[in-house]
Amino acid sequence: MTSIGTGYDLSNSVFSPDGRNFQVEYASKAVEADGTAIGIRCADGVVFAVEKIVSSKLLVPGANKKIQTIDRHVGVAYSGLTPDGRHLVDRGRSESYSWRGTYKVPISVPTLADRLSGYVQAYTCYSSVRPFGVSVIVGGVDDSGPHLYTIEPSGAFWGYMGAATGKGRQAAKSELEKLDLPNISARDAVKAAAKIIYVAHDDSKDKDFELEISWVSTSETGGLHQFVPKELLEEAERLAKADDDDEDDDDEMDED
Amino acid sequence: MFRNSYDNDSITYSPTGRLFQVEYALEAIKQGSASVGLVSKTHAVLVALKRNAEELGSYQKKIIRIDNHLGIALAGLAPDARVLSNFMRQQAMSSKMIYNRPIPVSRVASEIGDKAQKNTQVYGKRPYGVGLLVAGYDETGPHLFEFLPSGTVLEYFGAAIGARSQSARTYLERSFESFADCSAEELVLHGLRALRDTLAQDKELTIQNTSIGVVGLDSPFKLYDNEEVGEWLEKLGDVGSSRGRRQAEEAAAEAAAASAAAEAADTDAPTTDAPAADDEAAADLPAEPIETDD
Amino acid sequence: MDHMPENWGRPRNDVYGEYQSAIHNAGQGPQSRTQTPSITGTSVIAMKFDNGVMLAADNLGSYGSLARFTDQERLIKVGNETVVGISGDASDQQYIELLLERLLIEDNYPQDGHHLRAPHIYEYLSRVMYNRRSKIDPLWNAILVAGKNDDGSPFLGYVDLLGVTYSSPSIATGYGAYLAIPLMRKIVSEEADAKNVSEEQARKVIDECMKVLFYRDARSLDKYTVATVTLDGEVKMDKNVRCQNMNWRFAEGIRGYGTQKQ
Numbered sequence: 001m002t003s004i005g006t007g008y009d010l011s012n013s014v015f016s017p018d019g020r021n022f023q024v025e026y027a028s029k030a031v032e033a034d035g036t037a038i039g040i041r042c043a044d045g046v047v048f049a050v051e052k053i054v055s056s057k058l059l060v061p062g063a064n065k066k067i068q069t070i071d072r073h074v075g076v077a078y079s080g081l082t083p084d085g086r087h088l089v090d091r092g093r094s095e096s097y098s099w100r101g102t103y104k105v106p107i108s109v110p111t112l113a114d115r116l117s118g119y120v121q122a123y124t125c126y127s128s129v130r131p132f133g134v135s136v137i138v139g140g141v142d143d144s145g146p147h148l149y150t151i152e153p154s155g156a157f158w159g160y161m162g163a164a165t166g167k168g169r170q171a172a173k174s175e176l177e178k179l180d181l182p183n184i185s186a187r188d189a190v191k192a193a194a195k196i197i198y199v200a201h202d203d204s205k206d207k208d209f210e211l212e213i214s215w216v217s218t219s220e221t222g223g224l225h226q227f228v229p230k231e232l233l234e235e236a237e238r239l240a241k242a243d244d245d246d247e248d249d250d251d252e253m254d255e256d
Numbered sequence: 257m258f259r260n261s262y263d264n265d266s267i268t269y270s271p272t273g274r275l276f277q278v279e280y281a282l283e284a285i286k287q288g289s290a291s292v293g294l295v296s297k298t299h300a301v302l303v304a305l306k307r308n309a310e311e312l313g314s315y316q317k318k319i320i321r322i323d324n325h326l327g328i329a330l331a332g333l334a335p336d337a338r339v340l341s342n343f344m345r346q347q348a349m350s351s352k353m354i355y356n357r358p359i360p361v362s363r364v365a366s367e368i369g370d371k372a373q374k375n376t377q378v379y380g381k382r383p384y385g386v387g388l389l390v391a392g393y394d395e396t397g398p399h400l401f402e403f404l405p406s407g408t409v410l411e412y413f414g415a416a417i418g419a420r421s422q423s424a425r426t427y428l429e430r431s432f433e434s435f436a437d438c439s440a441e442e443l444v445l446h447g448l449r450a451l452r453d454t455l456a457q458d459k460e461l462t463i464q465n466t467s468i469g470v471v472g473l474d475s476p477f478k479l480y481d482n483e484e485v486g487e488w489l490e491k492l493g494d495v496g497s498s499r500g501r502r503q504a505e506e507a508a509a510e511a512a513a514a515s516a517a518a519e520a521a522d523t524d525a526p527t528t529d530a531p532a533a534d535d536e537a538a539a540d541l542p543a544e545p546i547e548t549d550d
Numbered sequence: 551m552d553h554m555p556e557n558w559g560r561p562r563n564d565v566y567g568e569y570q571s572a573i574h575n576a577g578q579g580p581q582s583r584t585q586t587p588s589i590t591g592t593s594v595i596a597m598k599f600d601n602g603v604m605l606a607a608d609n610l611g612s613y614g615s616l617a618r619f620t621d622q623e624r625l626i627k628v629g630n631e632t633v634v635g636i637s638g639d640a641s642d643q644q645y646i647e648l649l650l651e652r653l654l655i656e657d658n659y660p661q662d663g664h665h666l667r668a669p670h671i672y673e674y675l676s677r678v679m680y681n682r683r684s685k686i687d688p689l690w691n692a693i694l695v696a697g698k699n700d701d702g703s704p705f706l707g708y709v710d711l712l713g714v715t716y717s718s719p720s721i722a723t724g725y726g727a728y729l730a731i732p733l734m735r736k737i738v739s740e741e742a743d744a745k746n747v748s749e750e751q752a753r754k755v756i757d758e759c760m761k762v763l764f765y766r767d768a769r770s771l772d773k774y775t776v777a778t779v780t781l782d783g784e785v786k787m788d789k790n791v792r793c794q795n796m797n798w799r800f801a802e803g804i805r806g807y808g809t810q811k812q
Contacts, residue, residue: 029273081275355666356670
């Protein structure tokens with residue numbers, strides 16, 4: 001970023017001479033500093049997983065959920081400034097609330113993603129606000145099946161079969177590419193998600209983390225977004241750990 | 257030119273994606289005296305160190321009751337805490353009015369988190385300059401949340417904010433595993449021990465400067481101030497910082513050693529090493545921060 | 551000539567002064583709100599028993615004296631352990647259903663182990679009903695809320711279009727207040743009586759009440775739903791129940807209505 005300090009990066013909504021909005025780019029830096037979040041679109045639903053960095057052992061395990069719900073059928077996972085993510089989720093809830101009041105049916109996931117991205121985009125247009133410091137993975141099941149989107153701080157949004165944001169997104173993305181998407185079952189996707197978060201986690205940078213997984217699937221949850229049952233989470237985590245250890249062993253052997 | 261041009265408002269990201277004004281607001285918390293919170297399976301406790309601006313002035317309130325089942329302790333700008341506590345009271349009252357239900361602790365905590373976030377994303381506002389510990393008891397048991405000006409709200413077994421709160425946190429981290437089965441009384445004493453570790457060297461916990469809030473199963477939020485704190489301090493026994501105490505002990509040991517050395521000057525009795533590091537440690541202590549709680 | 555058509559046929563400004571457009575904008579009369587219901591549901595009845603609460607409401611939507619809809623469901627499951635029974639205006643009922651659905655969706659957001667139970671939903675509906683009556687725009691309904699109390703005991707409450715609220719171990723709305731309550735009070739009159747009444751006994755009385763109501767209430771139907779909320783947190787919905795063993799022989803003796811000459 002050669003243009004840093006030339007004055008074009010001090011205010012939102014201002015283009016630099018080469019056509020960049022630096023404040024939006026800086027917002028993306030906040031995203032890259034946070035734990036990994038992934039979303040997988042599977043055969044009949046969507047699975048979310050996040051790597052929750054544990055900053056203190058005084059934190060209550062299992063509390064402080066990071067994955068959130070919009071309406072009943074949409075899940076949201078994000079990396080970046082958590083309070084910004086909550087703000088955006090709040091907006092999504094208002095959208096689905098008013099949609100339901102007007103049409104008496106749940107909002108469709110593409111419509112919701114479209115409206116949310118419009119909201120995020122608006123925060124790049126004015127010098128009186130700052131862009132959202134989150135990349136948000138939005139997904140759910142509606143009448144037309146499962147959907148998965150990622151909304152960037154710029155307001156751009158893309159549909160995905162497998163999405164990743166945050167620190168470990170590169171590693172996570174290459175793992176996602178190995179999956180049989182979108183044919184994988186929801187249950188297998190949960191296990192894959194756990195494994196991916198373990199692979200994406202960087203032991204050298206962050207010691208402890210907590211794995212959080214949720215899903216919304218026609219067959220498994222009746223189209224509702226929920227956290228996966230404890231037993232499934234534990235099984236997925238056990239498999240992921242075993243796998244992670246194996247790879248570590250392999251690495252050591254390679255070194256030998 | 258400004259020293260750092262990315263820190264003039266709360267809506268400008270630095271090139272590394274940081275919000276300096278928000279981070280500075282977090283620093284404002286450390287300007288206030290310490291507050292400590294902790295939970296067992298049945299109770300949640302808040303303890304806090306009050307300050308007075310001058311000898312004849314009153315002490316700044318540090319613990320505020322929100323509802324029968326809920327209270328907060330603050331560190332930082334007290335007026336900001338009053339705004340937030342009024343808001344929390346409104347939320348608590350509407351929960352009673354609309355649902356006939358005491359507001360769940362986690363929900364009122366995240367409400368203020370969401371409120372604080374707004375101040376970090378819009379020009380012309382400033383982040384709150386106060387940290388809160390929200391302690392309460394509801395259907396799902398006792399809870400303790402830490403609220404920060406960034407809008408972050410996290411649930412803890414034990415938490416400490418304010419000046420020298422790291423010392424209290426160290427105490428909490430060392431002993432939190434035993435909190436779960438503590439009685440209310442034991443929990444308060446743990447809190448006071450953590451709190452006294454935040455004291456400046458020459459200070460002690462007194463009935464004037466100590467506040468205690470307790471809430472739990474079948475016991476509505478109770479605030480102990482002034483004379484009512486007396487019995488707790490008696491139970492605590494030693495009201496000075498363990499760090500201060502350590503230094504006092506070491507000083508005494510040094511004196512003893514010196515006199516022993518003098519006595520043993522003729523003999524070859526080994527002298528005790530007076531730990532020289534102590535003075536350094538004392539010098540490292542931060543000066544009493546400016547009074548922002550008032 | 552005045553080329554503005556809206557000025558034609560009006561008193562001339564130069565003679566009578568400026569035209570007061572408020573006169574034109576006044577509309578048809580005073581602003582009015584719903585004064586009467588249109589499609590209506592009749593009584594909802596409910597009583598406590600030893601292990602919960604039982605409710606019943608028939609499936610009729612009347613348009614005045616016309617039996618317009620015969621498949622109306624007026625007992626609504628709200629969450630996992632609460633049932634709301636609604637009598638009165640059907641469109642207001644649908645609006646209340648929307649309110650309750652949104653309420654549950656929002657209550658589910660935090661996923662923090664807290665759930666709205668019957669007393670909370672009852673308080674909420676009471677606020678809504680009283681608010682609307684205070685705006686002189688009432689939701690034209692009488693509502694029963696049944697479920698569990700905070701302490702696990704059975705809960706039953708009533709709120710109506712005036713915002714009137716009360717609780718009792720046996721309650722009925724509409725005609726049921728006259729015809730069903732005496733029958734239900736035979737076995738559950740006081741709060742303590744409910745402990746001595748089994749689910750089977752309660753069901754017998756509820757079925758009897760629905761039969762009496764069908765006999766006597768001209769806006770009722772012999773097809774109804776029975777909902778049972780048990781204290782172990784289960785809600786059973788028994789739908790399309792029919793009144794049994796009815797005898798309409800006496801109808802032949804009724805004179806003064808219908809087409810008979812004498």
